[in-house]
Amino acid sequence: MPATDYQGSFLGRISIRRNQVMSMEGNHEQELEDLELFQKHVADRFAELAPPSPSQPSDDIPSDPILSIAWIRKLLDVFLCxxxxxxxxxxxxxDPSQISKPPLDRLxxxxxxxxxxxxxxxxxxxxxIEAVRHYQKLAEIAVSALEQxxxxxxxxxxxxxxxTSLITAMACEDKDGANYTRTWSFGRRGAAAAGNNKSTGQLRSLSWxxxxxxxxxxxIHAxxxxxxAPRGTEASGLALPVYIMSTILLFVMWTMVATIPCQERSGLATHFPVPKQLVWAQSIIGLHEKIAEEWKKKEKKGSAGLLEEMQKLDKLGQSLIEFTxxxxxxxxxxxxxxxxxHLAELGETCRRMEEGLVPLQVQIREVFHRIVRSRAEFLDVLDLNGKSSALAM
Incomplete structure (x- = not known):
């Protein structure tokens, strides 16, 4: 079943249950069932992101390589769901009071x-991403010149x-963390840039x-x-979904930092604090181990970022420089x-970047605002509970 389908049925199921009058015992049993379904959905969604095993039928092999732009977009979709x-x-x-009870009052x-x-x-x-778009433009100049x-x-x-500018820029990014883009976010600077791409221009100045x-x-370390991971009775209570969602948030942010040029990535931790016996986390752990292995190679060799398209720009760019x-x-x-x-492959890579980078920016904007809204909702619940407690006193 598609993710959106079982998400809709899952949310509807919870909404109906919460509006029903149930005994505390029945409510607890159904909450356990909801937690099991949530864990299953998490496991299924991340399993779809995992690279295929050699024994997997060819029809089931995903078309998007891991750490490609399209794959990152799927990862963000999983996060939102x-x-x-x-x-x-x-x-x-x-009841808001449940959110303020231990251990949730700390978690x-x-x-x-x-x-x-x-x-x-x-x-x-x-x-x-703006740095990556700059690399794309340099590659397109080379393709245009050598196609003649x-x-x-x-x-x-x-x-x-x-x-040469392309390879140098990627090497500087790897060393300095794309310093030249530090002062702006969610879009390109200037009216000219906004005019060149309406979709991108709409993303300007949406956050600090x-x-x-x-x-x-x-x-990431913080x-x-x-x-x-919750233990004992907490492992079957509301502490579990908090831990699961925090783990997902950490993994998604860690993956983006490892994949896309980002300020000060040196020393990025590769340890993932998730017990390997957790069934719902198996695919996440597998993905993390694979990405961490690639990250260690990157740090050792000093190569370009882990983004699939960037690696192709680096490899093809080096080869074409030898020719020139x-x-x-x-x-x-x-x-x-x-x-x-090589030019055909480089041109195809640039085409995928042209088609995927702006939608990726839009999607990160959506993730940003989702996190803001979710955080505000929890703060509202905590505030409501605080007011209720004050009135009770």
Whole structure:
């Protein structure tokens, strides 16, 4: 069943139940059932994001490579679906006093603090996407220059300049964290940029920018510092969905930081504080291990970011630079065919980036505002409970 279908039926089910008059015992049993369904939905959604195993039938193999733009967008869709179900379980039609009882009186404020850190990460990631769009434009210049036939010194020099700028820019990003985009978020600067792309222009100035000394790696570390799996009776109560959603939030933010250029990523932790015996977390743990392995390779080799399209720009750009450095007119037929193949692949990568990066920015904007709204809803519940307690006294 598609995610949106079983999400709708799940939310409707909870809404109906909360409006019914039930005994406390029956209510507890149905809450346990809802928690089991939530865990199943989380497991199923992340299983769909996992790369196929060798034994998986070819018809079931997903078309989007892990850490590609399209895959990241699917990951954000999963986050939004899980967040909707999480809020339904925790606050839909529920007595506000339950949210203020132990251990939720401690877990909810910790979760809300993670939300604030996630908002900063969304800002930084949006800035990073602008850096990726810059790389795309440089690659497009090289493609445009080398597509002209026959090859001439002028086209080759133009392509070499663009490709050198591309590789240098990605290397600087890897070292400095895309510093040149620190002061703006959710869109491109200037009226000209907004005019060039209406969709992007609508994203401008929707949140604060991150500070000069801000570190994505430190934010991720702070988000995971007090994230502990519930034990004993708490493992079957409302502490469980809080832990699950906090884990999902941490994983999504960590993945985006590892994948998309982001300010100060050096030292990004690869440890994931989730017990491996948790059934709902198996796919998340598997994805984390795979991404962490790639991140370690990246740090060791000093290569470009983990985004699939960026890795292709780096690989193809290096190859084409070798061609431009050794070019002599007229180009050999065999060498020209090889360059044409690389150009076709580079052009296709640029096309996917052109189609996917702006929608990805829009989606991150949606995630940002969802986190803001969810946080506000929990604060309202806590405030309502505080007022009720004051009146009772």
């Amino acid at each position: 899980c967040d909707a179900e999480f809020k339904a379980i925790l606050i839909m039609g529920r 909810i404020p910790e979760m809300l603090d993670r939300d604030v850190k996630a908002l900063d990460i969304c800002n930084a990631i949006t800035n990073g 036939r026959p090859f001439g010194d002028g086209q080759v020099k133009r392509a070499r300049k663009a490709l 920018s991150v500070s000069k000394n801000w570190s994505a790696a430190k934010q 988000m995971s510092a007090n994230l502990v 450095d050794s070019f002599q007119f007229p180009a050999e037929d065999e060498r020209a065919e090889e360059v044409s193949a």
